[in-house]
Amino acid sequence: MNKYIGRFAPSPTGPLHIGSIFAALISYLDAKANQGTWLLRIEDIDTYRCSEDMATHIQKTLEEFGLYWDEKVVYQSERIALYQHYLDDLYKRDFAYPCFFSRKEWNRIKNLSGRDINIKNKPNRIPSYRLKVPDINISFTDGIVGLYQQNLKQEVGDFILKSADGCFAYQLAVVVDDELQGVTDIVRGQDLLDSTPRQIYLKQCLNFRPQYYKHFPLLTNQQGQKWSKQTKAPEIQLDKKIQILYELLNLFGFSEPIPSTNNIQELLAWAVKNWNEIKLSKKNIITE
Ligand code: GLU
Secondary structure (H helix, E strand, O other): OOOOOOEOOOOOOOOEHHHHHHHHHHHHHHHOOOOOEEEEEEEOOOOOOHHHHHHHHHHHHHOOOOOOOOOOOOOOOHHHHHHHHHHHHHOOOOOOEEEOOOHHHHHHOOOOOOOOOOOOOOOOOEEEEEEEEOEEEEEEEEEOOOEEEEEHHHHOOEEEEEEEOEEEEEHHHHHHHHHOOOOEEEEEEEHHHHHHEEEEEEEEHHOOOOEEEEEEEOOOOOOEEEEEOOOOEOOOOHHHHHHHHHHHOOOOOOOOOOOOOOOHHHHHHHHHHHOOOOOOOOEEEEEE
């Protein structure tokens, strides 16, 4: 069996909040409980929305919580040539095509799909690149959610790999990075569940290896909205990190009582030891 390699892949668009610490904690515990390596990848591909300061802030916060990653941090902004290489490969093998329509125009005509309808259109525009999507169902068994299925053509359509402004899409970058970093287990929030069939299909086109998935529930506010910058997630107060860690560990329903300590490393080591006993429900969790 391959050694477990997991990762936490935050986008540095804002500081870590309770929901992202929860995400980091789960992927860390899952990796460590399976004698795995835990990588940190900064997903700063969207240079308009991401900042270097935030990337540094995220790393400091993870360290404060004792969530130390193995190996050197990978920054997507430094890997543009790699993404271009794989896009070229898809294009040469006729899996991807230039699309001269804007997103809005595309949404109107998307049922036509394919390279042929595009070629003659708007030759003065810089194209985006899309992946040609066949009419197939992609299904996989998620370690938390169970069987998940999506018809790519009907539910998504040909999707963008690189937009006209030159920015590579999350879908391409994440698939290339997970392959090149040898990631075996993808543990992330259920907000990304419906991206997974796209990523599975893209991996197949690139002859990449498959991964195991666990899409955990999200922490939400009282209205059931995922905590994020948009829903005004409160900033983490580092002087309360022990309480926060207890609050999060309590959500997992460990069968053993959580030991009382002020030592973060001790607490994490205990959680790693007991992690494989818990069963995460797929339902989102409302927090204060
Ligand atoms: N960068 C993504 C986010 O912050 C996570 C990507 C992933 O885990 O695949 O939501």
